[in-house]
Amino acid sequence: MSTSERLVPLPEVKRFIVDCLMKVGANRGPALEMAELLAAADYRGHYSHGMNRVDRYVNDIQKKIVEPNATPVILQETEATALVDGRNALGATVGNFCMKVAMEKAHKSGVGWVVARGSNHYGIAGWYAMQAMEKGLMGLSFSNASPSMTPTRAKDAAMGANPLAVAAPAKDGDAFVLDMATTAVAVGKVEVQKRKGESIPEGWALDFQGKNTTDPDEALRAGKMLPVGGLETTSGYKGYGLSMAVELFCGILGGALFGPNIGQWFTNTTEANLGQCFIAIDPECFAPGFGGRLSELMNYLRNMEPINPSKPVLVPGDPERIHMKLVDEEGGIRYHENQIKAWMVLAKTLGVNPINVM
The missing domain is CATH 1.10.1530.10 (Malate/L-lactate/L-sulpholactate dehydrogenase, four-helix barrel)
Known part of the structure; x- marks a missing residue:
């Protein structure tokens, strides 16, 4: 330390x-x-x-x-789906409520798909996906966010960091947990670097002129994060596409604000009205032995010969x-x-x- x-x-x-x-x-x-x-x-x-x-x-x-x-409410539902009004409650309150509903539906129908509007920033997406995983289910979670990503070829931000998470149980307590933003990094990582008084790597963000910057203050002022993959020459359009896919499941599907219509969290003075999506899937409804196959794959990857012996291959x-x-x-x-x-x-x-x- x-x-x-x-x-x-x-x-x-x-x-x-x-x-x-x-x-x-x-x-x-x-x-x-x-x-x-x-x-x-x-x-x-x-x-x-x-x-x-x-x-x-x-x-x-x-x-x-x-x-x-505030307490979220279900606006409409079927055996496997629900639309929730978060009623502008704290993000964790909305997220926990929605994933609970999704898990209940998954246990009954094999899958639970819940979309919320009227929500707020809900922290790490993995928190909700792991709730399903801990019940023996596959869990997925998505959220839209304030515009911070500059779409490929664009000069200004129009999409959010729009995180996604997938969690699945394997054998003997092992698990796959993917939890990522669709920007190169979450804006919060730039904030942390600023608090530390340290620079940021190239490839995280652009300045006002649309050029790579290593200055966290400039990156936060400009508000132009690069998508996963970075610039177009390094396949940044894939991260941009993922951000749009998350938006389909959230703001578009739930009738919440979306894309450039969402206010900036830093300066917003009105309700955020974020859209979020929570999915729980019972693997027992499909081919038997899910956890064993997942463990086999993860252990194979972990045991691959690394380029650098001091840095073994990891899985999410x-x-x-x-x-x-x-x-x-x-x-x-x-x-x-x-x-x-x-x-x-x-x-x-x-x-x-x-x-x-x-």
Whole structure:
């Protein structure tokens, strides 16, 4: 661990988030849902979507952009599908509600497909897909987002980072967990680099002139993230296409805002009305032995000869498992000192107990 990093125990991370959200008006239930989500993101190593975002959720509640204690409702449904109105509740509240409905339908019909409108930023997409996986189901989750991706050949942003997640159970507790943005990286990773006072790699974002930038401040001001693949010459149109596919399942299918119509989370003063999609599939409805075949494939890939012996071949979900093991061994999550300082300021501003570091 570098001298610029400090450890915070996982329970303390959750405590601090709950205190902050309750201080500005959230009831304990929805505050805890958000805390578990954000703490899980950092525990898994997705720092862009964890404590880094606490101030954003606080701001949304304070400005009454979000209804923190609202309860989502089902507008219409069939045996296998449902359309949900999130009623502008916190993203975790909407997401947890929808995936629960999807899982119930999957257990009865083999598949549950739930689309929500009227939602808010819901953190890591994998949080919801893994809920299904832990029940022996395949889980998928998608969300649209504020315009931050510059479509291939375009000068300005028009699509969101539009994350997607797929989680599936294998044998003996093993699992496949893909959790990714359709931009080269999530905007939150640029925010983390800014907090650390460090540059970003080329290929993440463009400046106002449409050129690659390594300055996180310039990248955030311009708001022009590159899609997965980067520029057209390196197949960035594939990430752009994935972003549009996610939008089909979310804003378009759910009747929420979509594409360039979504307001910027940083500066928005009205309801976000995001669209999200949650799918649960029972693998037992298909060929028997799903988990065994998945394990066989993953273990084959892991045992392939690597180019660099010190960097073995991994499958989606392995980096997160490695990070969680490290957190467990060290007894806390590593945070950069600049992030700790920002939370100390937030604690003072809100009048809550500051976060305790090890």
